[in-house]
Each structure stands twice: as structure tokens, then as C-alpha cells.
Amino acid sequence: MTLQPLSLGQLDHRAEPALRNLLKALKQMGHHFVPPSPTTHARVLARDPSRQARSLRDVFGWSLPFARDLPPASLLDALLQADLVVEDKGLLRSRVRVATLEGELFLHSAYPTTREDAVFFGPDTYRFAAFLKAELADVPPGGVLVDIGAGSGAGAVVAARLTRPRRTILTDINTAALRLARVNVQHAGCAAELVLGEGLSAVEGPLDLVIANPPFIAGEDGHTYRDGGDLHGARVALDWTQAALKRLAPGGRLVLYTGSAIVEGEDLFFQAVKALAAGGPFDLRRQELDPDIFGDQLSDPAYADVDRIAAVGVSVRRWTA
Ligand SMILES: C[S@@+](CC[C@H](N)C(=O)[O-])C[C@H]1O[C@@H](n2cnc3c(N)ncnc32)[C@H](O)[C@@H]1O
Numbered sequence: 001m002t003l004q005p006l007s008l009g010q011l012d013h014r015a016e017p018a019l020r021n022l023l024k025a026l027k028q029m030g031h032h033f034v035p036p037s038p039t040t041h042a043r044v045l046a047r048d049p050s051r052q053a054r055s056l057r058d059v060f061g062w063s064l065p066f067a068r069d070l071p072p073a074s075l076l077d078a079l080l081q082a083d084l085v086v087e088d089k090g091l092l093r094s095r096v097r098v099a100t101l102e103g104e105l106f107l108h109s110a111y112p113t114t115r116e117d118a119v120f121f122g123p124d125t126y127r128f129a130a131f132l133k134a135e136l137a138d139v140p141p142g143g144v145l146v147d148i149g150a151g152s153g154a155g156a157v158v159a160a161r162l163t164r165p166r167r168t169i170l171t172d173i174n175t176a177a178l179r180l181a182r183v184n185v186q187h188a189g190c191a192a193e194l195v196l197g198e199g200l201s202a203v204e205g206p207l208d209l210v211i212a213n214p215p216f217i218a219g220e221d222g223h224t225y226r227d228g229g230d231l232h233g234a235r236v237a238l239d240w241t242q243a244a245l246k247r248l249a250p251g252g253r254l255v256l257y258t259g260s261a262i263v264e265g266e267d268l269f270f271q272a273v274k275a276l277a278a279g280g281p282f283d284l285r286r287q288e289l290d291p292d293i294f295g296d297q298l299s300d301p302a303y304a305d306v307d308r309i310a311a312v313g314v315s316v317r318r319w320t321a
Contacts, residue, residue, distance in 0.1 A: 003045070003063060005114045006095045008176045009083040018082035019183045023098065023105050025075050026060065027187075032100045033061030037123055039296070041111050052091060060098040063111040065091035096180070097121075099152075101129055102161075104188045106152040107180040113225070119177045120151045120225035124311070127289055128213040128257040129158045131313035134287075135255050136209075139163040143208025143252075146171065148199055148240050149215070151225065153181030157188045159211050159255075168192040169203055174224050199243050206249035212240050216259040216309075217294070218302035232261035232306060234269040241273055241316070245280065248318040256314045259293055261306045273314055281319040289313055 009015075035041070045051065045062065053059045053066035065088045068076065076092075079085045085092050099106045099121045108121035132155060141164035147156035150170035160168045170185070170192055172178050178194045185192045195202045200210075217226040218233035229235030237258045244254040260269040270286045277284055290311035297303055 003093075003112060004088075005112050005118075006086060006093060006110045007115055008109060008117065008119065008180075009086075009095050011176055011179045012083075014082040015084060015179065016183055018078040018084055019096070019107055019180070020187065021078055022060075022075065022084075022096075023107065023183065023187045025072070026056065026098055027105055029056065031056060031060065031098060031105065033057055033098065034126070035061070035097060035099050035108070035111075035122055038112060059094055060096070063093065063097055065089070065093050067091060099125075099154075101126065101154050102158055104154075104157060104184075106154050106157075106184045108152045109176075114223075116222050116224060117174050117176050118223065118225060119174065119180050121154060124213055124257070124259070125151070125154050127311050128155050131257045131287070131289060132158050132211060132255060133162065135253075135313065135315050136162040139209055139253065142166045143249075144205065145169065145209045145211070146200065146203055146207050148210065148212040148244075149173075149236075150181055151177050151213075153184045153192070155211050155213055156181075156192060157185055157190055159209065160190045160192070163209060165209065169195055171195045171197055171200065171203060173198055199240050200247060201243075203247075205247075206252070207244070207247045208249050208252045210244040210248065210252075210254045211256070212237070212244075212254075213257045214240055217297060218261075218300065231272070232263070232268060232303065234258070234260065234272065237269060238272050238276070241314075242276055245276060245282065245316065245318075248316070250318055251320040252318045254314075254316040257289070258312060258314070259309045260312045261303065262308050262310050263305050265307065267310065267312060270312065270314060273316070277316060283317045283319070285315045287313045287315075
């Protein structure tokens with residue numbers, strides 16, 4: 001079965017109540033779904049090309065077409081009225097999926113996520129969340145937290161739970177991401193400000209905790225959630241790191257997860273971070289979280305000199321004095 005990519009539709013004023021109700025209903029029903037990589041998703045669906053949804057997990061997890069009488073009627077009506085469901089060869093499909101992480105539900109884009117404005121949630125989100133949990137145990141409460149490129153807002157929710165900030169700010173260049181994130185963070189019981197803008201450009205003042213899972217695939221093929229630019233895809237991560245280092249308050253931290261190109265045994269992204277921080281009031285740490293992710297990318301000419309892509313967590317702490 002070839003599923004067509006779906007836009008997120010109009011996502012206008014009708015969408016938020018319908019999305020809130022969807023999360024509430026799925027939570028009550030004990031919905032659970034961990035979105036795999038697009039490659040795995042495609043392999044699973046290819047086992048049965050005529051498969052249609054038999055459960056809400058199929059609808060909001062596997063993005064499968066479904067019959068009108070599958071969801072509760074009131075839920076379907078609200079989704080139809082809010083333009084969150086589309087007709088597909090006599091069946092319907094949801095424009096959104098709902099993932100579970102740390103007991104919470106997160107709206108994100110339907111599979112396949114090939115549209116430019118797709119709202120990302122995937123295996124990297126889980127690695128990012130695990131790194132945040134490992135790093136943030138000793139962050140004092142009451143600070144200003146920013147999640148750059150927040151996507152669905154999953155990282156911000158995990159970090160806010162751990163650190164109890166006085167302000168939580170989510171930035172993204174994708175308006176659809178900010179709309180879904182608003183619903184997701186509210187559903188998780190967090191208060192957050194949502195800011196449209198590149199990196200930290202639309203955020204003011206000193207920052208106590210900056211977290212990020214930037215796009216890191218080399219090049220510009222028209223996907224805001226994955227195009228990391230030049231430097232083997234590290235450009236966006238480096239720009240965000242540079243911006244964060246200038247804005248960290250004394251004792252403040254940057255906690256960044258990314259996929260880093262390893263060339264002749266060297267992590268080029270981390271070398272560049274060290275150069276940015278050199279001579280400054282910073283302590284740096286790097287942790288390799290997975291030695292080999294996105295191996296398929298290595299066939300791309302942009303990776304001709306790359307040994308492997310490693311999932312890395314980088315933590316930068318500004319000295320207190
Ligand atoms: C890999 S996704 C991560 C999303 C989310 N933080 C997560 O962990 O699931 C990268 C996110 O960065 C956003 N983004 C890309 N370029 C950006 C920029 N220049 N400034 C702010 N956000 C950007 C994308 O729209 C996307 O939501």
C-alpha cells in the first residue's frame with residue numbers, strides 16, 4: 001500500500017478543541033504508540049498492502065485508512081468539522097498521529113512525513129528525551145527554559161517536568177508544529193510560550209536552560225525537520241549552539257542532542273563546538289549515545305568522506321562566576 005502524504009490542513013481555530021478532545025479520548029482509552037523510523041513504518045505496512053485500520057492505534061499510530069464507523073461518532077464529527085480527517089478512496093485518514101512518551105501523548109504529522117511542513121516525532125525524539133533525563137537531574141528549579149526547534153514539544157515537556165522552570169519557551173519555524181505543540185504541552189499540564197522564529201532570534205533575555213534536537217541530515221532537500229545544511233548537516237546545530245552560548249546565564253546550560261558525522265574517527269560537530277567555546281567560561285561534555293544511526297544516508301554524496309553518523313549528546317555549562 002502506498003499512503004499519500006497529508007498536509008496538516010488549515011489547523012484554524014476549530015482545530016484546537018478537536019485536538020484537545022482527541023488527546024483526552026485517546027488517553028482514556030489507554031492509547032499507546034511508539035512511532036518507528038519511516039523505513040520501518042514502510043516495511044511494516046508493506047506486509048499487507050490492503051490493510052485498513054482495525055483499531056484507533058492503526059488510525060493514529062500507523063496512519064491507516066479507516067471506515068467511518070471505527071471511531072466513536074462524536075470524536076469523528078469533531079475531527080471532520082476541524083478538517084483533521086480526509087477522504088481516501090471511500091475510507092478516511094487522519095492528518096495527525098499521536099505518539100506516547102513518558103506517559104504523555106503527542107500529536108504529530110501523519111505518515112509519510114514527506115511534506116516540507118511535517119511535524120516531526122520519531123526515534124530521535126526518544127533518544128533526545130533519554131539524554132535530557134540523564135542530564136537534567138541537578139538543574140535548579142525556577143529558571144528560563146527554551147526548547148529550540150521544539151516540534152511537537154516533547155523535549156520541552158520532559159525538561160519542564162524535570163526542572164520546574166518559571167518560564168518555558170518553545171521556538172520553531174514551522175507554524176503547524178507550534179499549533180500542535182500548544183495542544184500537546186497543555187494536555188501534559190505545562191504552561192509554555194510558543195514563539196515563531198529561527199533559532200533563538202525571537203527569544204529575549206538570559207537563559208538558564210536551552211535544549212535542542214536540531215535537524216541534522218546534510219543538505220537542503222526541503223524538509224524543515226531534517227535539513228541540517230552544510231558541514232555534513234551540522235550547520236543548524238552549530239548556529240543554535242553559537243546563539244545559545246551567547247545567551248546562557250551564569251550556571252546556565254545547553255543540552256543538545258544530534259546526529260553527528262564522524263570523519264576519520266573525529267566528531268566534526270563536537271570539534272566545532274569546542275572551537276566556539278574555546279577561551280570562554282564553559283565546561284563541555286560529549287556523550288556518544290548510539291555509534292551508528294541513519295546508515296542509509298552514507299550512500300548520499302554529501303557523506304562521501306563520512307565513516308558513520310553517531311547519535312551524540314552535548315552538554316555545555318556556563319560557569320557561575
Ligand atoms: C529533528 S526535529 C525535532 C523536533 C523536536 N524537538 C523533537 O525532538 O521531536 C527539528 C525541529 O526544528 C525545527 N527547525 C528547523 N530549522 C529551524 C530553525 N532555523 N529555527 C527553529 N526551528 C527550526 C523543525 O521545524 C523541527 O520541528
